[in-house]
Amino acid sequence: MMSTSDLLKKPLHEVSRAIASRDVSPVDLTQATLDAIERDNPTLNAFRVVLAERAFDAARRAASEIAGGNYRGPLHGVPVAVKDLMAMRGTQTRAGSIVLGDEEDTEDSEAVRRLQDAGAIIVGKTHMPEFAYSPASNNQHYGPVKNPWNLEHDTGGSSSGSGAAVAAGLVFGATGSDTGGSIRMPAGLCGLVGLKPTFGLVSARGAVSLSWSLDHIGPMTRSVQDAALMLDVLAGYDPGDSRTRQVPTGDYAESVEGGVSGLRIAVLTDDGTGGLGTDAVLAGMQAGVEALEAAGATSAEIALPQISDLLLVNLAILGVEAVAYYERFLRDRPDELGEWTRDRMLGTYAFSPTTFVQMQQARAVLREQMLHALSDYDVLALPGLPYEAPPLGVNTSNTRYTGAFNALGWPAIVVPVGLGEGGLPVSLQLVARPWQERLLFRAARVVERDGPWQGGKFPPFPDVSLD
Amino acid sequence: MAIPDEVVLRWKAATRALGIRLTDEDIERIGASGIGDRITMLDEIAHYTGSRDVVPDYLADTRKMGSDDEY
Numbered sequence: 001m002m003s004t005s006d007l008l009k010k011p012l013h014e015v016s017r018a019i020a021s022r023d024v025s026p027v028d029l030t031q032a033t034l035d036a037i038e039r040d041n042p043t044l045n046a047f048r049v050v051l052a053e054r055a056f057d058a059a060r061r062a063a064s065e066i067a068g069g070n071y072r073g074p075l076h077g078v079p080v081a082v083k084d085l086m087a088m089r090g091t092q093t094r095a096g097s098i099v100l101g102d103e104e105d106t107e108d109s110e111a112v113r114r115l116q117d118a119g120a121i122i123v124g125k126t127h128m129p130e131f132a133y134s135p136a137s138n139n140q141h142y143g144p145v146k147n148p149w150n151l152e153h154d155t156g157g158s159s160s161g162s163g164a165a166v167a168a169g170l171v172f173g174a175t176g177s178d179t180g181g182s183i184r185m186p187a188g189l190c191g192l193v194g195l196k197p198t199f200g201l202v203s204a205r206g207a208v209s210l211s212w213s214l215d216h217i218g219p220m221t222r223s224v225q226d227a228a229l230m231l232d233v234l235a236g237y238d239p240g241d242s243r244t245r246q247v248p249t250g251d252y253a254e255s256v257e258g259g260v261s262g263l264r265i266a267v268l269t270d271d272g273t274g275g276l277g278t279d280a281v282l283a284g285m286q287a288g289v290e291a292l293e294a295a296g297a298t299s300a301e302i303a304l305p306q307i308s309d310l311l312l313v314n315l316a317i318l319g320v321e322a323v324a325y326y327e328r329f330l331r332d333r334p335d336e337l338g339e340w341t342r343d344r345m346l347g348t349y350a351f352s353p354t355t356f357v358q359m360q361q362a363r364a365v366l367r368e369q370m371l372h373a374l375s376d377y378d379v380l381a382l383p384g385l386p387y388e389a390p391p392l393g394v395n396t397s398n399t400r401y402t403g404a405f406n407a408l409g410w411p412a413i414v415v416p417v418g419l420g421e422g423g424l425p426v427s428l429q430l431v432a433r434p435w436q437e438r439l440l441f442r443a444a445r446v447v448e449r450d451g452p453w454q455g456g457k458f459p460p461f462p463d464v465s466l467d
Numbered sequence: 468m469a470i471p472d473e474v475v476l477r478w479k480a481a482t483r484a485l486g487i488r489l490t491d492e493d494i495e496r497i498g499a500s501g502i503g504d505r506i507t508m509l510d511e512i513a514h515y516t517g518s519r520d521v522v523p524d525y526l527a528d529t530r531k532m533g534s535d536d537e538y
Contacts (some may be wrong), residue, residue, distance in 0.1 A: 309512050330487070334487065358509075360514055360533070362512045407527070
């Protein structure tokens, strides 16, 4: 008989099968999850709010439905978490601030609605930096989130609590949002798989915005298969979000084992700023690419200086859209904003009034250049981040390899490829053209299965206290 | 990198409209995050990409980049 703690370390897809076969009860699993959160959250600071009563109600409902033959699918009865910028009826959505969320939500965000309709058990809402406007977990109001791989190190931001919760085995998956890398950074720094889907694939309706044209919603999990299962639920056109597109969705999980035979991989050698990352990052990247080649892909090196320009485009557009939304708080309640957030927003006012439009022009030009440069390839391989998780604090270089793909709207996934010099994870990022998530899952699965990560590692915490 | 005077003037005027008076300390603290460098680099990008023929890409234009099968 498997112990509860062993069960919590299983990937989502394995637990899902156990639930479907009724070997595991959603109620017992939810109890185990909530016990683990009660034990570990005071250390990690991953959850802003735990929804125990609601979770038990949902778990009992799931157990009853499954027992009655009404199995809804792979997320049915599985405990997950959502980032605290997604509206959920009857809860407060603070988005890391003290100026939002005084009133309880009266409607669910589309991501929450889809998860609940799939039978997932949402056990809580996770911490994040204020308005998601940081590449780290820093938050003046609620404190930072600790990385389970080393409690003195950062999770990255902004889906910080989601990253820590999934990595520590408190939930089997979580939602994040990604405006400049906020899914991929905490996933990369916590040893997880994190997918930023194509812009318009997943509805952001009901999610507190940081930047309307750069925000993406996606999954954070401990395996590629799990991310695909979550995307199967999250993806789809939403008439309530004009950014979503009517594209064929689904079958992501079924595509995962499709292999990479014949796939053409472009391997980044230069992003326009010089060296790519630490020795461990480079070794992990090489090992990941070798795994792809061994599985039948071909690769060639490529320099893409457009990546650093696109990062600046991302930062500028993000800054202007963020202050367009939050200026009311700068004007009326500046003392209730954290200093980091307030300073970042005020910095945007140094831009020229024409900057925003010029950056949209630059985005169009750089998109064409990137398409041309990558026309002979299916997937771009580059680091997720240039290093393993830094000590708690803010390292703005976190977004170096992520922000460009928010500006482009292209899908990007990070997958762990080893441990760095300090014993924390390093990651490989794979990028494809729009709507090619199935391709990304296939490639990421090969790296996960045959690369240095070998299907999964767990952080020392909570089994070994690092204090 | 020092922030050019004309940028500081513009910056102060824009924030004053919000009712915020940026002090020299504010300028120094916020500027330490690299605002001056960033503005210079943004100007460079705008210079080589800006053209009257380039239509701004206000929402990430993903429509024409997927394969026909996928879209």
